[in-house]
Amino acid sequence: MGAQVREQELAGMRWLVVSGERDDVFRALGRVAHADVHAVQEALPERHALRGWAATERGRIRVERLLDATRAACGRQLGELRALAAGAGADFEDLLLANLRGDLGVDDGTGCTDLGWRGTRSYVAHNEDGAPALDGHLMLLTLLVDGDVPVTVQWYPGFLPANTFTATGHGLVWGINHVQAARPAHAPGRHFVARAMQQAPTLGAAVDHLRSRPSAGGFAYTIGDRADGRVVVVESAAGRTAVMEADADHPLHWHTNHLRHLPVPPDASGAATADASDAARAARSLGPYEESVARGEVLAGLQPPVGGPAAQWFLDVLTSAPLPHGVHRTAAGADPLMTLCSVVADLTDDRITVRGPAGSTADLPLSAFARGEAGTVSP
Template sequence: MQRNSIPRVRAHGDAFSIGVALGRATAAGFRERVMRTEEYNALSGRWCGSDYLKALESAARASYPRYVREIEGIAVGAEQDFDSVFLWNCRGDLRLPEHVSPTTKAIAATGCTSLLVPAQQGRPAVVAHNDDGAAEFNGACVWVDAEPDDGLNWSSFMYPAMLPGHTFGANGAGLVQTVNNISSHDLKVGVPRQIICRAILDAKGMDDAVEILRRKDRASGYHHNLGEAATGRLVSVEAPASGCAVREVDTARAHANHLIFEEFRSLDQKITLSSRNRQQTADRLIAEGALDVGSEGVLFDETAPIYRVDRDCDDKIETLATGIFELFEDRVEWQVHATPKERKTLCGTIAVR
C-alpha cells in the first residue's frame, strides 16, 4: 500500500479564509474517503438534523464562534454543506448506532500513542506521537502551516475536513499538543472536543491550555500531552467530559488511548486490546532504555505493535504519521515521519514569540 505523502498546506487570513484553504486542500479526501465510510454514514443517518447535534453547534458557537467560522470555511472550500462537515467534526461526541459493524466500532474506539520525555543531560524535552487512524485516511491527511490575522501562528497534522488540533501540532507561543483518543461513556451536550483541541492551538502557554481543558462544559474528551518550550514543562492531561486530571511529568512516560489515571478508575470506557498492549509495551521499552536512540525507539516498535501498518489488529487501523517535537527555550524544532523508512518527510522550526 502506498504510504502517506503528507502534503504541506499554507493558510492565512481570517478564520473563514483559513477554513476555505483547508477545505480545498482536503476536499477530495473528505468526498472520496470520509463520506464513503460506514462510520460517517451511520453518524449522518442517526444525528444529522437532530436536536442533539444542534445543541452541540449552539454550545460551540456560544464559546468559540471563531472556530465554527473556520468550519464554515472548510465546508465552503470542500464544496459541502455545513451540517455534514460540522457533524464530522463531532464524530467523537456522538454515539454510533448499535447496528454498525464491529470493525467500525473498533475504529471509533481507536487512538494513538504519545511520549513525554523531560530534558536531561543536555538533551531538550521531547513530545512525540504516532497518529493512528482508519486505513482509508492514509494519504488523505495534510500538514498545515497557518498564519491567522489574529492570534498566533500554528502548525498541525490535519484529517480531511476536520479542524486541526486533535492530532499533533505546535504554535508560536512554543506550546506543543499531541492528542490520544479515549472512549469514555460520559458523553453529554457541550462544546465538541474538536473545538477544544483547536482552541489549545491558540493557547498562549501551558496554563492557558490547561484552563481550557478544565472547562466543565465539554461534550466529550481526549487525553492531551502538552509541552511548553520556554520552560521545558511537560503535562499529561486526561479530560473526559466528566472531569479533568493533570499530571506534571518529570520522568519519561507514554500514553495510549485509554484513561489510566486513578481519578477515572471507575469511569466506564472501552479499552481495545491494541491500546492495552501499546501502553504496556511502551512502558516496558522506556524502562529498558529504548529512548536512548530517540523517541523512534519506542514509537517504531513492531512487537505490540506500537507502530501499525496493515495488520490484523483488533481496532483495524494504521499509523498515518509520526511527529517529533524538541523543545528549546526559544523555539520548537519539529519533524514528521511518513513511515519508519520515510523519515523527516517534513521538518521545521517554530520560533517562540
C-alpha cells in the same frame, strides 16, 4: 485580497501553508483540498450510520444540544468549520457530524500513541494512527490567520484542524489521543475545544483552557512547552479533567486510548488505573480496548537509556515494531489501523523529526515547523 496558499512537502507528506483573514483561510483551504475533503468523508465507515442516527428524534435532540454548547463556548471555531465546508462544496451538517462523532457516545474505535519526557531534556512524541483508506490524505497544514500566532497540525481534510499533533508559534506542542466517552457531557465538542486551545500563550494557559472548557467527549493531551521544558498529560472526558506533570521522579509519561488518571472514569473501559496489568484485566472482556491496553503495557515496560533518551529513542519506540513488541500499527491481521505519521519534538534543542507513512524522515527546527517554513529541512 483573499487567502494565500503555498504548497510544499515534508517526509513524503503534502504540506499546505494558508495565510490571510480567518474566513478566507478556511474557504481557501476547502477549495484547495476539495478532493481530499470529499474522499475522507466517503472513507468514514460510520458516516451513513451517523446520518441515520442524527435523523431520529433522540439523535436530533442530542446533536442540537451539543451544537448549542459548542456555539456558546467555541463559536469562532464553529464558524471555521462552516467556512471550510463552503470552500470545499461539502455539506456542513455532514462535516459537523464527523467532527462531533466522538462527543455523541458513538463508538469511534482506538488509535494514536503519545509519549512525554521531562528530565534534563524534554520531548513530546506522537504516532498518528488512522484507517488505511486515509493514507495519502493525511497532510501537514500551517494556518497563518491574521491576528493569530502560527499553528501547524497534522490534518485530516474535512475535520477541524485540531485532533492530531499540533505545534504553535507560542512554543507549545501536543499530541492527542481519542478516548471513548461512554456518557458524553452536556459540553462543547472536543475538536472545537482543542482548536480554540491553539492560541494559548503558555502551558499553564492551555491547561486552564481545558479545565474551564471540559469537552463532551474525550481526548488525552500530552503537552510540552519549549520555553521551560514542562510536560503534562491532561485527560479531558465527559466534562471532567485530570492533570499529571512529568518530573524528576516520574520523567516518562505515556498515553494510548483508555483513561489512566481520572477516578471512576467515564470512558468505555469502565475502569482506570495507572497500572497497566490491572487495566488489562479490566479491559479483556471489552474488545475495542484490548488493543489500547496492550499498547499501554508495551509502553509501561519501557526502559529509557541511562542518562536520558534522545530523539531517536522515541522514534524507535514509535516505529520499530507492532504489537506485541511495539506500538507501530500496520493494518495487518486483525488491526484495522496503520500509523500514518510519527513525530518527535525535541523541546530542549528546538527540533522536530517527522516520519511519513512510507518511512521517509525529515528533521527541522520546531519553531520553523510551527511557522510553516520547510527551508531548513535535513534528511
